[in-house]
Amino acid sequence: MGYAEVNGVRLWYETHGDGRPLVLLHGGFGAVESFAPILPALAARRRVVAVDLQGHGRTADVDRPLRYESMADDVAALIRHLGLVGPDVMGYSLGGAVALRTAIQHPGLVRRLVVVSAPCRRGGWYPEVLAAMVAQDERTAERMRGSPPHELYARVAPRPWDWPTLWAKTAELLRREYDWSVEVAALALPVLLVFADADEIPIRHAAEFFGLLGGGRRDAGGDGGDRPLSRLAVLPGLTHHDIVGAPALPAVALPFLTHGLRPPG
Incomplete structure (x- = not known):
């Protein structure tokens, strides 16, 4: 564990386990500790590199706005800095958007991608969630003092x-x-989308997102030969807030990251 100087940011990262690298990106107001409940399951199979994004956890803020695109460039620079070969990237909420942008902005860098509870467009959130987002400010920060985050x-x-x-x-x-x-x-890599069935993102958007990746367009056939490279998982009995620590998350993510995928057609 330690810091890497990338793009003018002192980015904190921790490494756990052995095997093919898996980069983990936390949600808003979180840190690497957000994954603590599922980290042992992931590290038992993978070399996990958990990152604190700009302004979060042990990574101090810098004089630039928070942007999915710039944080994605930070992640890509860290991957190169650490010499990670064929890494997979898994991100939750804010980290899911950053993971998605990493794959978009740096084609060929990421082997497989797992996006957890993050939409591909701003309108993918429920309207009431968007309204709450707009209302956030420094006064909200004061009200949140003493909370676990x-x-x-x-x-x-x-x-x-x-x-x-x-x-x-x-x-x-x-x-x-x-x-x-x-x-x-336009993405060419396999993507696993994971949502809770009571997420802040409606299931209809999960289906739309999956459709953009080639999913949900046709029957896979008797031998499964027409299935898309990407996958969709909707985890029952979970919400946007507890999905990141649920045992069901590594249970669906690890097979996707580990097993071979048969190209469609």
Whole structure:
């Protein structure tokens, strides 16, 4: 574990386990600890590289806005800095968007991609979730003091007083429109989409996202030969907030990352 200097950011990362590398990217206001409940299962099969993104966890903020695109470039630079060959990338929520942008912006760098509870366009969130995002600001940061995310941040952040700044920057990020549908449809690597059945993202968007990747368009046939390279999993009894620590997540992710995939047709 330690820091890597990439793109002007001192990026914190931790390595656990052995095998093919799997880069883990946490959600908003999280850190590598977000994956603690499932890390042993993942590290038993993979060399896990868990990262604290800009302004989160042990990675101090820098003088630039929070953007999915710049954080994706940070992840790509870390992969190259560490000399990771054929890494897979798995991200949750904010980290899912960053993971997706990493694959889009750096074709050929990522072998397989797992996107957990993240839409491919801003309109993929439920309207009430978008409304809550727009309402976030520094006052929200004050109300969140004493919450588990704040307690973790206060314990590990190099500058704990940046907590309101993180909320302000995140709010500005979440207000920005985006639609990556065209870029998603052009992806050539296998992607696993994972959503909770009571997620902040409706199942109809999960189906739309999967359709962009070639899924849900036809019957796979008796021998499964017409199945797409990408996969969709909807995990029952979970929400946007507890899916990241659920045993069902590594249970669907590891087979996708480990087993061979038969090309369609």
